[in-house]
Amino acid sequence: MYVVIAGGGKVGWNLARELISKDHEVTLLENNRRRYLTIEEELEHAVQYGDASELWILERAGIQRADLVIAVTGDDEDNLLICQIAREKYLCERIIARVNNPRNVQWFELLGIQPAVSATDLILRLIEHEVPSYGLVHLLDLPAEQLEIIEVEVSADALAAGRPVQQVELPEGSLIISVLRGGKGFVPTGDTVIEAGDEVLLVLDPGLEEAITAQFAPNGARAE
Amino acid sequence: MFVLIVGAGRVGSTVARAALAGGHEVSVLDEDPLSHERLDHGQTTTWEDAGGRFTVGHAIEIEALEAAGIDQADVFIASTDGDNTNLVIAQIAKRRFDVANVVARVMDPARAAWYAEQGLHTICPTSAAIAEFKSVLEVA
Numbered sequence: 001m002y003v004v005i006a007g008g009g010k011v012g013w014n015l016a017r018e019l020i021s022k023d024h025e026v027t028l029l030e031n032n033r034r035r036y037l038t039i040e041e042e043l044e045h046a047v048q049y050g051d052a053s054e055l056w057i058l059e060r061a062g063i064q065r066a067d068l069v070i071a072v073t074g075d076d077e078d079n080l081l082i083c084q085i086a087r088e089k090y091l092c093e094r095i096i097a098r099v100n101n102p103r104n105v106q107w108f109e110l111l112g113i114q115p116a117v118s119a120t121d122l123i124l125r126l127i128e129h130e131v132p133s134y135g136l137v138h139l140l141d142l143p144a145e146q147l148e149i150i151e152v153e154v155s156a157d158a159l160a161a162g163r164p165v166q167q168v169e170l171p172e173g174s175l176i177i178s179v180l181r182g183g184k185g186f187v188p189t190g191d192t193v194i195e196a197g198d199e200v201l202l203v204l205d206p207g208l209e210e211a212i213t214a215q216f217a218p219n220g221a222r223a224e
Numbered sequence: 225m226f227v228l229i230v231g232a233g234r235v236g237s238t239v240a241r242a243a244l245a246g247g248h249e250v251s252v253l254d255e256d257p258l259s260h261e262r263l264d265h266g267q268t269t270t271w272e273d274a275g276g277r278f279t280v281g282h283a284i285e286i287e288a289l290e291a292a293g294i295d296q297a298d299v300f301i302a303s304t305d306g307d308n309t310n311l312v313i314a315q316i317a318k319r320r321f322d323v324a325n326v327v328a329r330v331m332d333p334a335r336a337a338w339y340a341e342q343g344l345h346t347i348c349p350t351s352a353a354i355a356e357f358k359s360v361l362e363v364a
Binding site for chain 1: 284285286306307308309311312315316319320332334335338342
């Protein structure tokens with residue numbers, strides 16, 4: 001497969017490297033001279049210097065015979081234009097666009113540029129998948145060390161709401177390390193009363209999320 | 225007519241002043257608050273006192289376009305310093321907001337020509353300059 005990649009940032013360069021290692025033919029286009037020279041040391045003839053939204057640069061890269069055009073610059077307007085030109089002028093059947101600002105996804109849809117990949121959206125979707133609706137966020141996961149730090153919001157009718165820390169029924173292997181209230185964080189004592197709306201940071205052994213969120217979620221709802 | 229001009233550089237701000245003087249309703253959108261000075265420069269009144277509207281915001285943000293009044297626009301002029309930005313927002317104005325009269329400034333003659341073929345009204349200052357230089361050479 002012949003792939004033209006616009007934008008030699010971290011995404012573009014690594015994509016080029018991976019595709020080349022899988023025996024695809026790749027041309028990477030990079031507009032910044034210094035960046036181009038750095039990449040050229042590794043990729044040699046597989047990288048070309050120039051603005052990928054200029055038609056002659058695309059033609060020099062052989063866009064007419066490209067099986068796939070990927071636009072992954074840091075500029076959404078550039079990615080939109082490059083993909084639109086690739087598809088509508090050079091009749092490339094397959095394009096992939098990167099969306100830097102998820103709010104611009106609607107413009108990629110409006111102009112028919114699909115698929116448009118937004119890293120922010122991907123990560124948000126992963127969070128939504130991992131996190132039940134009442135909002136538990138993994139702040140730190142250290143699987144090798146068997147340690148996690150999570151942040152959980154205290155619902156108004158949570159079991160823990162209105163109780164001092166020492167009376168919150170937490171499983172063994174977990175500990176409240178900080179409370180965020182009104183934009184300020186502090187380390188609670190056993191007598192600190194947990195209030196609805198607080199955000200509580202806990203350190204825990206992996207696998208205890210469910211028992212912990214049961215204390216903070218609405219009316220003891222369980223994690224899915 | 226309601227004229228929305230995105231990008232208050234030399235071209236955008238001068239066109240804005242002319243449109244206002246011509247009796248149109250004019251709204252200008254630019255991401256740089258200081259670009260407002262260009263609208264006021266050399267004038268006896270401020271842009272707002274003369275009846276103009278000015279919104280600070282990025283051209284591709286829907287909130288900014290709406291705040292600048294794109295819903296009411298009869299004419300949309302894309303005159304930011306980015307060809308790709310102009311081409312994208314011109315298409316947004318046309319396809320999403322059904323603005324009747326959309327014009328985009330595109331410095332690159334190749335892109336300007338291709339998008340013109342696709343039915344977008346583009347203005348290419350580079351082509352105009354080339355034509356001017358050629359005519360000077362012909363006279364000489």
